[in-house]
Amino acid sequence: MKTHYISPEWLTLEQIDIIIKENYKLALTEEAAAAIDAGRKWLDHKMATNNGPIYGINTGFGSLCNHSITNDQLADLQANLVMSHACGTGDPIRIEIVKLMLFLKIQSLSYGNSGVQLVTVQRLIDFYNHDVFPVVYELGSLGASGDLAPLAHLSLPLIGLGEIWKDGKIIPASNALLENGWEPIRLQSKEGLALLNGTQFMSANGVYAILKALRLSKQADLIAAISIEGFDARIEPFNALLHTIRHHTGQIETARNIRELLEGSEIISRPKIHVQDPYSFRCIPQVHGAIKDTLEHVVKIITNEINAVTDNPTLFPEEELILSGGNFHGEPLALIYDFLAIAMSELGNISERRTYQLIGGKRDLPSFLVAKPGLNSGFMIPQYAAAAIVSQNKQLATPTSVDSIESSQGQEDHVSMGANGATRLVKLMDNVERILAIELMNATQALEFRRPAKSSKTIESFLSKYRANVAFVNEDRVMFTDIKESILFLQNN
Numbered sequence: 001m002k003t004h005y006i007s008p009e010w011l012t013l014e015q016i017d018i019i020i021k022e023n024y025k026l027a028l029t030e031e032a033a034a035a036i037d038a039g040r041k042w043l044d045h046k047m048a049t050n051n052g053p054i055y056g057i058n059t060g061f062g063s064l065c066n067h068s069i070t071n072d073q074l075a076d077l078q079a080n081l082v083m084s085h086a087c088g089t090g091d092p093i094r095i096e097i098v099k100l101m102l103f104l105k106i107q108s109l110s111y112g113n114s115g116v117q118l119v120t121v122q123r124l125i126d127f128y129n130h131d132v133f134p135v136v137y138e139l140g141s142l143g144a145s146g147d148l149a150p151l152a153h154l155s156l157p158l159i160g161l162g163e164i165w166k167d168g169k170i171i172p173a174s175n176a177l178l179e180n181g182w183e184p185i186r187l188q189s190k191e192g193l194a195l196l197n198g199t200q201f202m203s204a205n206g207v208y209a210i211l212k213a214l215r216l217s218k219q220a221d222l223i224a225a226i227s228i229e230g231f232d233a234r235i236e237p238f239n240a241l242l243h244t245i246r247h248h249t250g251q252i253e254t255a256r257n258i259r260e261l262l263e264g265s266e267i268i269s270r271p272k273i274h275v276q277d278p279y280s281f282r283c284i285p286q287v288h289g290a291i292k293d294t295l296e297h298v299v300k301i302i303t304n305e306i307n308a309v310t311d312n313p314t315l316f317p318e319e320e321l322i323l324s325g326g327n328f329h330g331e332p333l334a335l336i337y338d339f340l341a342i343a344m345s346e347l348g349n350i351s352e353r354r355t356y357q358l359i360g361g362k363r364d365l366p367s368f369l370v371a372k373p374g375l376n377s378g379f380m381i382p383q384y385a386a387a388a389i390v391s392q393n394k395q396l397a398t399p400t401s402v403d404s405i406e407s408s409q410g411q412e413d414h415v416s417m418g419a420n421g422a423t424r425l426v427k428l429m430d431n432v433e434r435i436l437a438i439e440l441m442n443a444t445q446a447l448e449f450r451r452p453a454k455s456s457k458t459i460e461s462f463l464s465k466y467r468a469n470v471a472f473v474n475e476d477r478v479m480f481t482d483i484k485e486s487i488l489f490l491q492n493n
Contacts, residue, residue, distance in 0.1 A: 005029045006110045006125075011307055013299060017211050020099065025129045026106065028121065035112030036121055040188075042317040043115035047074075047189055057190045057313070057322075078192030079159055085152035085196055086162065088137030093150075093205070093423070095165055098133045100204035101154055104306055105195070113309045113316065114194040120185055123158055132176045135163035136201070142407060143330035143418030146311065147201030150419070155195040160184035190313075197311035197328045205422035206302050206333055212429040213295055213344055216436060217288070219490055220347055221254060222462065223440045224284050225261040227354045228268065229455045230446025232363050233281040235259070235268050243285055250296070251289030258284060265456040267447075274363070280353035287350050294343035301336045330418030334401035337421035341428055345390075345397040348435040352386040358442045359383055369445045369473070376476045379442050382483065386438040389431045396428045437486035441470065448472055465493065 004019045007029040018024075028036075047057065057074070106124050109116050127133070134157050140149030156162025157173035164173045177184065187195075227233075238255045262268045276282065313324040359379050361367035370378025400421035406413045444463055447455065454460060469485050 001025055003027050006032050006106055008111060011107060013207065013211060013303060016207060026125045028110065032110040033118060036110060036116065036118045039112035039115050039315055039317060040117050043190060043315060074189040075186055078187035081192035081196060082152050082155050082159060085148045086156050088140035088149040088153050090137050090139035092135050093138050095133050097204050097208050098136050100207055101200045102128045104200040104203050105198065108198055108200065108309055109194065111309055113314050114311050115190045115315050116194050117188055117191065120158065120191055123185055130180060133165045135165060135170050138423050141201055141419035142415035143202060143334055144328060144415035145412055146197035146328035147199060147419055148196050150201035151196045151198060158185045159187065194311045199305060199310045199328060199330050199333060202330050202333045202418045202422045203305050205426055206337060207306065209425035209429050210298055210302055213340065216432055217292055217295060220288060220351065220436055221257045222261060223436055223443060225258050226443035226447060226459055227358060227439060228281060229265065229450065229459065230358055230443045231281060233277045234272050235262065237282045238285060248289055248293060250292030251285045253292060254289040255285040261458055262456050266453045267450050267455055278357055280350050280357060287346060291343045291347050294339055298336045298340045301332055305333060330416035334416035334418030334421050337418060337425055338399040338401050341397040341425055344428055344432050345393040348393050348432040349390050351435050351439045352390045355383050355386055355439045355442045358446045365446055365449055369442060371474065379445060382438045382441060382479060386435050389435050393428055393431050396424050400424065433487060433490060437483060437490055441482055441486050445473055
């Protein structure tokens with residue numbers, strides 16, 4: 001059994017990807033456990049010696065912050081918070097994203113700045129390790145004050161309430177507690193607020209999306225190289241000299257990727273009649289490269305966030321301070337999620353344009369990439385599907401961060417709407433994957449019309465694997481299954 005030990009050490013997206021894919025279990029390091037315990041003991045001491053109001057600890061929440069809570073009501077206050085804030089609605093989010101939420105919430109609480117009990121964090125780890133995944137709903141977070149509603153649903157099972165997933169079905173969380181012999185946690189002062197304040201819903205959706213975006217970006221270069229071969233495009237636009245004088249790292253990297261993918265190809269090296277290619281081919285380095293640069297920026301911001309403490313108020317025991325601030329505000333994520341949505345929408349956009357060129361009956365390719373067009377419609381309608389998805393992505397890429405709605409009687413008068421931006425990303429990534437799968441279908445079909453000439457060893461090897469899943473189209477057949485198989489192929493290669 002592989003175990004990842006939660007610690008203050010910097011967490012990377014690469015680590016998270018491995019931890020999730022290889023089904024690591026979680027455990028606290030002694031350092032993390034000591035930090036959590038010390039933070040809780042310091043808060044208990046502070047509460048015993050302090051008579052003044054401390055937001056969310058002995059006061060109400062939001063605009064109710066001026067309402068004092070007596071010591072004998074502190075535990076009820078935290079349980080009430082979790083129950084009253086579990087107001088999510090819409091579709092449940094994917095279990096993979098819930099798993100990321102648990103992981104990121106555990107990481108954030110492990111620094112000792114949140115004042116939670118060690119037993120609370122350990123129970124979250126128990127949930128993670130025993131595949132007890134709370135049901136969290138897509139809608140309900142404004143992306144400020146933290147992801148209150150989604151994180152409330154994540155936290156309800158701690159107190160024996162809410163729902164979990166079991167064998168693909170939704171059941172009461174209390175069943176899982178009974179099955180595992182777990183008693184509900186009695187939350188102490190501040191704990192409910194520590195659990196609900198934070199950006200882990202936004203962050204988990206973002207981590208899921210950016211990891212997929214990084215994979216799709218690499219696959220887009222490979223699929224574009226196959227399209228280049230199928231369209232009999234020129235190699236000159238990928239010459240390193242062109243790209244070094246423009247300086248953009250992603251552009252230089254993309255041109256190099258295409259050159260390496262096509263190295264040794266008979267098709268790319270033979271003389272061409274045409275002088276120039278359409279922009280969707282000629283400008284692959286400029287477009288794919290700009291997207292790579294965007295992804296690099298998004299990775300930096302998300303990585304900062306997943307290593308952060310984002311609940312409020314925040315404890316600083318060494319400085320003897322409890323500070324009430326706004327680290328829960330999702331603006332850093334909201335802005336980059338809009339940027340990422342626009343960039344990935346463009347990746348799908350240029351992919352569909354290459355598909356359109358391939359079916360146009362140009363450069364000795366048959367119309368719609370089928371031997372007997374007219375009798376056969378061939379690849380006419382897959383392009384329709386890609387175009388429809390591209391159009392939907394343009395709507396999904398509309399910025400969410402420019403919106404804000406006042407809440408909590410004006411106390412929370414500016415919010416990020418980053419949660420809407422985050423959940424939108426997951427849908428958009430699925431769409432881009434579908435568009436690239438359709439381009440792959442078209443590109444591989446077109447390349448077969450260049451036979452007996454061969455492409456590079458890299459591309460021929462990839463085509464061999466793909467053809468084991470999706471056969472060449474000689475005449476019309478049901479094609480939605482080919483699209484489905486192409487999507488699965490990209491997910492697994």
